[in-house]
Amino acid sequence: MADKLDKKVRVWDLPVRLFHWTLVILLVTSYFSGRAGGDWMKLHFWSGYTILTLLLFRIAWGFVGSTTARFSHFVKGPAAWFVYLKDLLTGRRTYDVGHNPVGGIMVLVLIFAVLAQAVAGLFSADTDMGTVNGPLANSIPDKWVDRLTSFHTFWVNVIWCLVALHVLAAITYLVWKRQNLIGAMFTGRKPLEHVAEAGKPVPTLSFASGRLAISLLIAAAAIVYFCLRLG
Numbered sequence: 001m002a003d004k005l006d007k008k009v010r011v012w013d014l015p016v017r018l019f020h021w022t023l024v025i026l027l028v029t030s031y032f033s034g035r036a037g038g039d040w041m042k043l044h045f046w047s048g049y050t051i052l053t054l055l056l057f058r059i060a061w062g063f064v065g066s067t068t069a070r071f072s073h074f075v076k077g078p079a080a081w082f083v084y085l086k087d088l089l090t091g092r093r094t095y096d097v098g099h100n101p102v103g104g105i106m107v108l109v110l111i112f113a114v115l116a117q118a119v120a121g122l123f124s125a126d127t128d129m130g131t132v133n134g135p136l137a138n139s140i141p142d143k144w145v146d147r148l149t150s151f152h153t154f155w156v157n158v159i160w161c162l163v164a165l166h167v168l169a170a171i172t173y174l175v176w177k178r179q180n181l182i183g184a185m186f187t188g189r190k191p192l193e194h195v196a197e198a199g200k201p202v203p204t205l206s207f208a209s210g211r212l213a214i215s216l217l218i219a220a221a222a223i224v225y226f227c228l229r230l231g
């Protein structure tokens with residue numbers, strides 16, 4: 001029994017892990033290339049298109065992917081958030097095989113916050129210079145281009161605040177609860193003993209195929225490509 005509990009269980013599939021760390025790299029790339037401007041805008045645009053592709057993929061994967069990647073597995077209502085928070089504050093050991101109920105909502109918020117940023121970028125334009133227009137900026141009235149450009153400039157700050165909260169939560173888990181969620185996002189594996197300590201049964205997880213992931217990624221890239229051609 002002890003042997004079994006020492007083992008780590010596979011929780012995150014490769015597509016989720018690749019999605020996560022690629023998104024981190026691309027967000028940083030987008031931020032610095034956007035701030036640098038000039039020739040760096042080419043990189044900014046390509047980074048944005050890739051982020052859009054990844055997000056479309058992740059949304060689809062949230063419906064048809066592996067168990068822990070599915071929205072139905074981690075998006076819970078307020079009742080579950082309160083039980084989770086109560087357990088957390090009363091020091092009861094909580095353990096979730098995938099995202100916890102509050103973390104799950106944060107994941108959804110992060111995905112849609114970054115999506116809003118990337119979509120706004122498509123319609124943004126540098127109105128002073130008139131040279132670095134998003135690919136769809138010419139397809140909407142100038143008034144809306146101005147609004148979406150302001151949103152794109154402002155919203156990135158909201159994203160960094162959300163990311164800071166997200167990273168703080170992961171560090172709190174590591175230091176306070178001694179659960180290494182960050183390592184699990186790299187290796188895909190979590191130790192089983194917390195599940196047993198929390199008195200929960202170890203659930204059976206299913207993992208979707210890599211072929212399905214690649215097909216969805218190609219479909220997502222095709223959708224982004226066709227959207228760009230509308231401009």
Ligand code: HEM
Nearest residue numbers: 016024027098099100103107110111163167170181182185
């Ligand atoms: C640009 C910044 C970041 C964004 C936009 C972001 C976004 C996300 C998203 C969307 C997920 C859900 C993954 C999925 O189900 O597909 C996630 C999970 C996770 N992220 Fe991040 N992340 C960022 C940075 C980081 C960093 C720097 C760390 C580590 C220090 C981190 C640690 C984690 C962990 C541990 C999880 C899994 C949480 C759990 O076990 O429930 N993230 N992140």
